[in-house]
Amino acid sequence: MNYEIVIKRGTPDHAGEFEHFQIDADRDATVLWVLEQLNLRTPLCTIDGKKTDKIGWECGCKQAMCGACAMIINGRPMLACKAFLTDLKNPVTLEPFRKFPLVHDLIVDKSILQKHMMDMKLWISDEQNKPADAKPAAGSLSETLYQSSACIQCGCCLEGCPNYSGIDEFYGAMMMNTAYQIANREPEQIVVKKDIKEAKKHFARGCSNSFACETVCPVHVPLAYHISRLNSLAWKIAWKKLS
Numbered sequence: 001m002n003y004e005i006v007i008k009r010g011t012p013d014h015a016g017e018f019e020h021f022q023i024d025a026d027r028d029a030t031v032l033w034v035l036e037q038l039n040l041r042t043p044l045c046t047i048d049g050k051k052t053d054k055i056g057w058e059c060g061c062k063q064a065m066c067g068a069c070a071m072i073i074n075g076r077p078m079l080a081c082k083a084f085l086t087d088l089k090n091p092v093t094l095e096p097f098r099k100f101p102l103v104h105d106l107i108v109d110k111s112i113l114q115k116h117m118m119d120m121k122l123w124i125s126d127e128q129n130k131p132a133d134a135k136p137a138a139g140s141l142s143e144t145l146y147q148s149s150a151c152i153q154c155g156c157c158l159e160g161c162p163n164y165s166g167i168d169e170f171y172g173a174m175m176m177n178t179a180y181q182i183a184n185r186e187p188e189q190i191v192v193k194k195d196i197k198e199a200k201k202h203f204a205r206g207c208s209n210s211f212a213c214e215t216v217c218p219v220h221v222p223l224a225y226h227i228s229r230l231n232s233l234a235w236k237i238a239w240k241k242l243s
Contacts, residue, residue, distance in 0.1 A: 001027055004047065004091035005034055007055060009105050016102075020047040020091075027086035031094065032059060032069055035080060035106075056105030064218060067154025071096060071106045077156035079218045097159045099166045110155055116171045120202060122178045148181050148226050150219045157213035157223060163206050170206025173213035173223045179203070180230040204231065 002024050010016020021038055035057050038044060043051045060066035062081050069080040072095040074088055085092065100108035117123070157173040158164045164172040207227070214223040 001025065001085075001090075003034070003085060005038070006091050006093040007105070008093075008095040009052075009055075010096075010102060011104055012102055016105075018093075019050075019052060022047045025085060027084070029085050031073060031078075031080040031083040031085070031088075031092065032062060034085070034092075035094075056103070056107050058107050065152060067152040070154040070156050070159075070218075072098070072159070077159040077216045079154060079156070082218050097155060099159050099164060100155065112166055113153065113155065113174065116175050116202075117178065120171070120175060120179065122175065122182055144222075144226060144229060145181060147222055148177050151177050151221050152219055154218065156216045156218055160212040160216035162210055162212060163208055168206070169201050171202040172206075173227065176203050176207075176227045176230055177221060177223055180226045180233075183230060183233050203227075 002022065005021045005023060006018050007021065008016055008018050021044075023034055023037060025034060025037075035055060039054045044054060045051055057071070057080070058068040059081065060068040064079055064082050067079070070077060071080055072078075073080070073083050074093055077097070080094075094106060096102055096106045097108045100110050100112065103109050151174065153174060155174065158166070161172055163170055209224075211224045214221070217223060
């Protein structure tokens with residue numbers, strides 16, 4: 001089947017414009033495959049015959065594990081390796097995430113996510129990291145921790161969130177999910193020592209409960225449930241501390 005692929009090109013110094021390409025592909029092909037095939041063309045030409053540069057995009061695994069190929073596909077944050085042409089309307093429009101600084105074409109700079117993790121100290125401390133003393137989580141907690149660990153930190157939840165901007169104090173669902181994992185490993189650390197006020201500032205105050213994060217998550221992490229569990233845990237420990 002013949003597809004028209006519309007790609008927004010650009011760099012930080014150039015606002016960019018849409019270029020149109022044409023490709024014959026099976027309906028079960030992915031957007032990632034399409035990008036690979038286009039960049040194999042020498043020279044690469046637009047639909048009207050204009051020669052253009054190779055398309056900038058990223059990928060690390062091709063199997064929805066690295067999150068590098070996240071982009072906006074037909075207006076929705078998605079992974080290119082999981083976006084099948086059969087599920088997309090023709091023409092297929094590809095754009096970079098808008099809430100992260102543009103690097104080149106479909107590549108954006110997500111280093112702000114590491115900064116947010118550093119700000120919230122979202123890691124297990126050396127003092128607490130003692131595998132020999134670790135105990136298996138029981139019952140439903142084990143299942144929710146397993147689900148939360150499926151996050152590949154692709155940023156789709158942040159791109160789809162109506163409240164996340166990347167420039168204010170609201171850190172979004174991805175950091176909430178990470179905080180949930182750490183909180184259940186070091187509850188006193190994350191909620192008391194690392195300060196519940198920080199969790200309120202970076203999470204609760206900015207979330208409007210639209211749950212767009214969960215809707216666009218490509219690996220189907222139940223973010224709404226994990227956010228509610230994090231809030232419940234925070235208040236439980238805070239109340240215990242005051243008692």
